[in-house]
Amino acid sequence: AFIMSCHSDLIWMCVKKSSAFLRKNKNCPVFSSAPGNLASLNKQKYSALSHPKPVGLSVRKNGKKQTIIMTTKSTKDASAISGKNFFAETGVAKGGKEVKGL
Numbered sequence: 757a758f759i760m761s762c763h764s765d766l767i768w769m770c771v772k773k774s775s776a777f778l779r780k781n782k783n784c785p786v787f788s789s790a791p792g793n794l795a796s797l798n799k800q801k802y803s804a805l806s807h808p809k810p811v812g813l814s815v816r817k818n819g820k821k822q823t824i825i826m827t828t829k830s831t832k833d834a835s836a837i838s839g840k841n842f843f844a845e846t847g848v849a850k851g852g853k854e855v856k857g858l
Contacts, residue, residue: 768806772798775805791827791843804829804843813848824848 792804
């Protein structure tokens with residue numbers, strides 16, 4: 757319950773320079789490869805680690821099939837505290853029908 761009740765500004769101050777997801781290069785902005793960071797920028801408003809409700813999308817390939825995966829912060833307190841399952845993954849339906857002749 758402690759991790760969920762922390763203020764996002766405090767968490768951001770702790771992780772903005774020491775996250776394992778940081779990618780730094782010369783003459784470029786600092787990028788982040790965190791699972792819930794859609795913009796890939798290391799800024800508080802995009803950070804999946806400090807934002808209360810982050811969302812990420814990715815594609816997982818299984819043979820010839822591709823699956824869309826939505827990544828969100830885990831809602832269970834035990835998962836968030838342990839860090840092992842901090843992010844929860846859910847499959848997303850593509851929702852479109854194939855159009856023949858295009």
